Amino acid sequence: QSADSVVTLLDYGAGNVRSVRNAIRSLGYNIKDVQKPEDILNADRLIFPGVGAFAAAMDVLNQNGMAEALCTYIENDRPFLGICLGLQLLFESSEEKGLVKGLGLIPGVVGRFDSSNGVRVPHIGWNALQITKDSGILEDVGGQHVYFVHSYRAIPSNANQEWISSTCNYGDNFIASVQRGNVHAVQFHPEKSGDVGLSVLARFLQSKSYTAKKATKGKASKLAKRVIACLDVRANDNGDLVVTKGDQYDVREHTKENEVRNLGKPVELARQYYKDGADEVSFLNITGFRDFPLGDLPMLEVLRYTSENVFVPLTVGGGIRDFTDGNGRHYSSLEVASEYFRSGADKVSIGSDAVYAAEAYIRTGVKTGNSSLEQISRVYGNQAVVVSIDPRRVYVRNPGDVEFKTVRVANPGPAGEEYAWYQCTVNGGREGRPIGAYELAKAVEELGAGEILLNCIDCDGQGKGFDIDLIELVSNAVTIPVIASSGAGVVEHFSEVFRKTNASAALAAGIFHRKEVPIHSVKEHLLKESIEVRV
Ligand code: 1PR
Numbered sequence: 001q002s003a004d005s006v007v008t009l010l011d012y013g014a015g016n017v018r019s020v021r022n023a024i025r026s027l028g029y030n031i032k033d034v035q036k037p038e039d040i041l042n043a044d045r046l047i048f049p050g051v052g053a054f055a056a057a058m059d060v061l062n063q064n065g066m067a068e069a070l071c072t073y074i075e076n077d078r079p080f081l082g083i084c085l086g087l088q089l090l091f092e093s094s095e096e097k098g099l100v101k102g103l104g105l106i107p108g109v110v111g112r113f114d115s116s117n118g119v120r121v122p123h124i125g126w127n128a129l130q131i132t133k134d135s136g137i138l139e140d141v142g143g144q145h146v147y148f149v150h151s152y153r154a155i156p157s158n159a160n161q162e163w164i165s166s167t168c169n170y171g172d173n174f175i176a177s178v179q180r181g182n183v184h185a186v187q188f189h190p191e192k193s194g195d196v197g198l199s200v201l202a203r204f205l206q207s208k209s210y211t212a213k214k215a216t217k218g219k220a221s222k223l224a225k226r227v228i229a230c231l232d233v234r235a236n237d238n239g240d241l242v243v244t245k246g247d248q249y250d251v252r253e254h255t256k257e258n259e260v261r262n263l264g265k266p267v268e269l270a271r272q273y274y275k276d277g278a279d280e281v282s283f284l285n286i287t288g289f290r291d292f293p294l295g296d297l298p299m300l301e302v303l304r305y306t307s308e309n310v311f312v313p314l315t316v317g318g319g320i321r322d323f324t325d326g327n328g329r330h331y332s333s334l335e336v337a338s339e340y341f342r343s344g345a346d347k348v349s350i351g352s353d354a355v356y357a358a359e360a361y362i363r364t365g366v367k368t369g370n371s372s373l374e375q376i377s378r379v380y381g382n383q384a385v386v387v388s389i390d391p392r393r394v395y396v397r398n399p400g401d402v403e404f405k406t407v408r409v410a411n412p413g414p415a416g417e418e419y420a421w422y423q424c425t426v427n428g429g430r431e432g433r434p435i436g437a438y439e440l441a442k443a444v445e446e447l448g449a450g451e452i453l454l455n456c457i458d459c460d461g462q463g464k465g466f467d468i469d470l471i472e473l474v475s476n477a478v479t480i481p482v483i484a485s486s487g488a489g490v491v492e493h494f495s496e497v498f499r500k501t502n503a504s505a506a507l508a509a510g511i512f513h514r515k516e517v518p519i520h521s522v523k524e525h526l527l528k529e530s531i532e533v534r535v
Pocket residue numbers: 230231232245246248249250251284285286287288289317318319320349350351352353388389390426427428429455456459460461462463485486487488507508509510511
């Protein structure tokens with residue numbers, strides 16, 4: 001190995017840095033892991049992908065002597081790239097858990113985004129950067145969308161001005177990247193920002209042989225609306241994992257054999273959607289409530305292979321819950337989720353188990369801290385936890401007929417009912433529960449969900465458009481991002497949902513699998529309608 005092909009990685013073990021590893025390897029570099037502080041001091045180039053919480057990260061770095069080594073390395077102007085928390089830790093302190101001291105290399109306090117500024121927190125998704133100086137690694141990135149996922153940010157001030165190389169706008173102007181000499185750090189995730197992100201990493205890695213060109217400034221943007229491709233995955237009757245797709249959650253062909261509809265192979269389709277411009281890919285293991293995920297090796301394999309060359313966020317759902325196996329061994333939902341994260345997932349999505357947790361919370365008013373939702377978001381952060389809701393529309397004559405929040409529906413029910421509530425279900429729509437989508441959304445936000453994936457059983461696979469009544473109801477109930485799902489049939493359905501509701505993203509499955517509507521046509525249409533998207 002030539003020294004030029006090796007990059008040192010500081011992974012202090014607090015979370016998943018698999019995607020960063022995959023991105024570095026895809027660019028032809030080998031990774032040397034930091035084991036002790038001297039490895040930092042001896043590095044030729046160091047990448048620090050901070051993950052987890054600020055305070056926990058500082059504790060680890062202080063305890064094992066890495067904090068001091070990092071400060072020395074950076075003060076000596078050695079090639080450094082911090083990512084996300086790896087940027088925040090360079091500042092004096094963070095308000096993440098009280099006021100916690102950081103490495104203190106850059107003046108300023110890292111604070112939380114303020115949802116009273118009309119933005120949803122966490123900040124999840126694609127924003128364009130405004131370049132403020134030539135930093136050498138961002139030359140073609142000005143005005144391009146890159147992927148962010150965070151609730152805390154540093155803001156520009158006179159004291160830190162000289163460090164700032166780009167900013168971004170989300171409720172307020174925040175620091176998207178910093179640079180001084182050979183020291184760089186970015187708040188966004190280059191490893192999850194498609195080709196644009198890979199080009200940033202490549203320029204950092206080649207810095208010795210690279211002559212920087214003048215950067216394009218670019219205009220800062222609002223948050224782009226995301227277009228997500230969803231792969232419902234399950235084992236077919238031969239035991240192979242296939243991508244399937246239901247009509248109102250029925251995934252079997254209406255033939256004599258009644259086989260599971262097979263629309264392709266998960267890894268291949270995910271790669272295709274990445275190339276086609278999907279902003280995210282979601283895998284839902286739709287029989288996860290039956291199978292034990294840790295024994296469900298094919299799904300872990302799917303994630304491992306996919307994350308090797310799909311550089312946008314990956315979500316996996318299905319079967320995330322506590323479990324006792326046939327041998328009496330108990331696994332916590334946290335262990336199940338950790339296995340998914342280690343295999344390449346950026347977010348996990350919880351369905352049935354979140355319904356039970358919300359019901360208990362509403363009944364008792366007590367947050368036990370023990371639900372899968374609470375445990376996973378405590379350890380991995382709420383931006384890593386999506387709650388997937390599978391509601392079914394129930395028409396009523398009067399809002400007072402039920403204890404759940406109703407909406408006046410655009411199209412009256414079969415007996416002329418003008419109102420409906422949306423009943424949550426578990427086990428893939430098989431069992432209705434005594435809780436509405438509105439009540440569930442509010443409860444899971446309080447319990448630590450970072451995002452809501454809002455399906456609708458009535459609309460699933462129908463191609464008649466998203467359920468605007470439902471999406472409006474839920475997206476107005478919470479301050480976390482809501483992904484509209486179920487029912488997309490034509491490009492106009494995407495502009496409709498973004499115009500009429502506060503959804504942050506729209507997800508579709510059938511139209512992409514059947515190649516009826518390519519992802520780029522959706523994006524072109526949205527652009528034509530003046531809705532910001534990543535191209
Ligand atoms: O309860 O935590 O084990 O999670 C199970 C997960 O599997 C949930 O996220 C649940 O939504 C999903 N699921 C379970 N059964 C089905 C099924 O279809 N029989 N799929 C299912 C849900 C719905 C959407 C679909 C959109 C878009 N799939 O994700 O992709 O409706 O489809 P369209 O664009 O074709 O209309 P747990």
